């Protein structure tokens with residue numbers, strides 16, 4: 001009996017194009033007929049701060065001593081027009097996140113943590129709560145298209161006003177807060193019926209374009225007697241023009257949010273496919289400021305995927321004056337903490353992947369209005385964790401600045417950087433590591 | 442700046458031809474009561490905005506954008522036309538425009554009353570959150586877009602897409618409505634509505650019969666996120 005030759009079989013091979021997540025999404029869409037809504041930022045891999053490295057001092061540069069030599073982290077924001085500019089001990093600020101998307105405990109913890117660390121925190125698309133004003137030494141008040149809870153008393157209590165034109169997660173989109181999170185207090189603050197799925201407008205109701213915005217800013221300054229700085233926040237899409245027009249409209253500070261930036265809730269397709277990565281946005285924004293003679297006069301705050309002092313240092317080296325963090329601050333409070341793994345499993349997910357923030361069932365009590373869940377977050381302990389984390393980031397930032405020989409973190413410069421990939425080199429406008437080649441320059 | 446600290450004579454006139462906007466607004470905000478004239482506004486923006494006390498202000502001429510913006514407690518009359526966003530985000534008090542108003546009149550206003558003698562342009566009452574608005578003439582397209590609460594009465598006609606994506610505000614129109622926006626429907630005019638409208642018209646000083654108006658409001662079909670609403 002002759003043995004049949006064994007025919008080798010192909011191993012099961014999954015498609016890179018139709019990967020598991022793609023297949024699951026097609027099935028989900030086919031079953032429900034509605035697009036996916038979620039929180040967080042872009043999950044796909046994008047050119048990011050990780051693709052940049054610092055060169056450090058050596059023969060041609062002179063480093064500063066690690067723990068002893070002074071390296072200033074202080075930053076002054078909004079000294080162009082305002083009587084009372086903001087001075088922060090660290091250039092790492094807390095981004096605007098709404099009460100409504102976040103629990104009152106989370107807002108309070110953000111205020112406590114920011115205050116302990118000597119930085120600012122920011123309201124969001126839902127107005128100012130007494131908890132957050134009370135616990136925030138420096139509070140930036142957002143002025144959004146929805147104007148939920150907007151009133152002149154709160155405006156006058158703010159230390160700065162941030163006119164939100166867009167967000168990196170969804171440039172061109174408005175907010176969303178689904179009915180599960182609209183409890184009595186949220187409904188009352190936003191003048192909405194309880195339990196409705198609320199869509200905030202994507203355009204401001206009483207101005208269109210930078211010429212109108214200039215007049216709007218005049219009004220805000222008149223109402224607040226020219227005391228506080230006015231920021232304009234834009235999602236990163238056409239940063240050169242958006243920043244130039246923000247300056248023209250009268251901004252004291254421009255906040256530029258890249259596509260990795262988190263959101264409380266929006267369509268997944270928006271998060272993953274609209275806007276440009278953070279590192280691609282910074283150089284054009286800085287160029288716009290320089291072309292107008294406004295670099296360092298109108299300050300630039302960069303956000304979108306900032307996680308560490310290294311990320312902050314890279315943003316500063318590319319020309320930003322400060323950074324802000326959203327997602328990372330929520331993680332410091334306890335969001336996606338593995339200690340709640342059983343609860344995440346019950347929601348069909350796992351710690352680290354939970355992004356259904358719009359559903360209001362957050363086991364960590366951060367992105368919820370459920371009193372029992374929200375009670376899991378102790379605002380004092382949460383604030384302490386956030387302060388620790390901000391302090392670590394600041395120390396990391398100083399460590400890098402000293403290694404590059406800078407006595408002020410804002411003296412970091414593009415010449416201190418190189419890139420690991422051609423893409424990152426082109427986007428950040430720094431040479432590919434080991435070469436003097438900066439693609440596109 | 443010393444002017445803000447000084448107390449103005451009752452019935453003082455503040456001349457925008459001679460003083461800066463900052464000086465005029467600071468002077469008005471420093472008062473807790475009294476009647477004041479603002480002369481020569483010449484279309485200036487942000488006139489008499491952010492007032493916070495029961496003063497009475499008469500702007501003698503046309504005002505630019507955001508006149509009486511964020512008003513609280515004060516009574517402001519613009520004897521002329523008003524630009525975009527008159528009385529935007531008003532909290533309380535009364536703002537009256539004797540002529541026409543441009544776009545977004547009364548946008549996002551939470552309370553008080555806005556009276557426009559003539560016509561209002563597009564987006565009158567956009568995102569209104571509790572204000573009462575009475576327009577003697579007609580309103581432009583997208584009026585009461587995403588209006589959340591309060592009431593808008595229009596003695597003339599309404600442009601296209603009235604009340605698009607409306608929440609709980611009540612809309613009363615005496616004339617023709619070019620078209621209703623998404624989720625806005627005509628509703629029955631009951632006694633309570635006639636009474637509310639009669640009261641608003643009386644306070645606005647408008648002579649009109651409430652029973653000649655039709656009422657429009659939210660069908661509440663967009664209140665929950667459903668596939669049929671998503672396009």
Ligand SMILES: Cc1cc2nc3c(=O)[nH]c(=O)nc-3n(C[C@H](O)[C@H](O)[C@H](O)COP(=O)(O)O)c2cc1C
Pocket residue numbers: 039040041095096097098101102123124125126142164166167168233257260261262263264303304305306324325326327328357367
């Ligand atoms: C839960 C949550 C709520 C947010 N709410 C708002 C908001 O109300 N207004 C706003 O301008 N941005 C909002 N953002 C965006 C942040 O201000 C910021 O742009 C973003 O989080 C920065 O990116 P990062 O999350 O990667 O740090 C929110 C973000 C999160 C995560």
